[in-house]
Amino acid sequence: MPPAAAEPLTPERILETTEEVLRRFGPGKATVVDVARALGVSHGSVYRHFPSKAALREAVTDRWLAKSVVVLERIASAPAEAAPSKLEAWLGALFEAKRQKAGADPELFATYTVLLAENSGVVDAHLTQLIDQLARIIAEGVAAGTLAAPDVPAAARAVFDATGRFHDPQYAADWISPTIVPEFEAVTSLIIRGLRA
Template sequence: MPSAAAEPLTPERILETTEEVLRRFGPTKATVVDVARALGVSHGSVYRHFPSKAALREAVTDRWLAKSVVMLEGIASAPGEAAPSKLESWLEALFEAKRHKAGDDPELFATYTVLLAENSGVVDTHLTELIDQLTRIIAEGVAAGTLAAPDVPAAARAVFDATGRFHDPQYVAEWFSPTITTEFEAVVALVIRGLRA
């Protein structure tokens, strides 16, 4: 593929192609050689950016998770919206993002579920980022007097845990049940009521 090889070989291009290769071959069969072949470069060129297959898989997992973090950060840091309604928007956006990822491309979602299990460090960092966003939203509400929490980071963690059914990929099979939206709304209402000042 000379035209592909003519483009500069950036980490982003490698990761995009890695996702493509993972989708095509599945997480157990995909190799660095497959990625290099799809890019029309030597596997040495790929290794110059990612020193091992494990590093490449970790980076592609991180990239996938980072997309929702960036989108949710937009909600968390938006000025103007009152904390209780911002909290609701944030939880809705998280659930929607997960449902879309799972529904639009179930095979890729299943592939990433395998990658998540083997990159628990990346997952832990991701969860910390999300809980940090929740912490900032709740702290805003406490400062404005709309929310109450004696220990804001613990409350953020509790909100995250209480809504796990709607973002933990273990529950993917339930996200498309006819009653899931009602169930989601009931949990969100309960949790927000539990934080009201």
């Protein structure tokens, strides 16, 4: 049953409903009309907030990706934590966030994998945010003498690339393996030992 028409139509409400519609119909079949119908409004009302289907899908993708960035930013910004511990916690939180999204809602995760391929600008901005967070952590470690990296941005990118199996959606099938956690811990440990050298 659609929500009461008296409830204000906000971008956030549209995005929440779009997630539900995507979960139900998938990215290939979900339309703006489906979203409007679920909201109990005309599709023109949705277009007043999002000028096109592509803009709506891009906003949904950005919203989904932003949820993990907030958690990771808290770790990256923690003032009292030593950089090696912070780096380990950050990598672990990224891995856990991706595993949680894939395992808790596989239909929506599969939908977002399709949307991610469509929205390279949103994805590029997300990846830049993540690598910037890593660079800040590594730079803190270099400044404190707990990590060594002659080129901090290159080191951050290398760490991100080296851990790709644990956060890139193309490897999601691996994340349910009974050996994935020890494999993640081994890679993380190797990275941190390498940065301490």
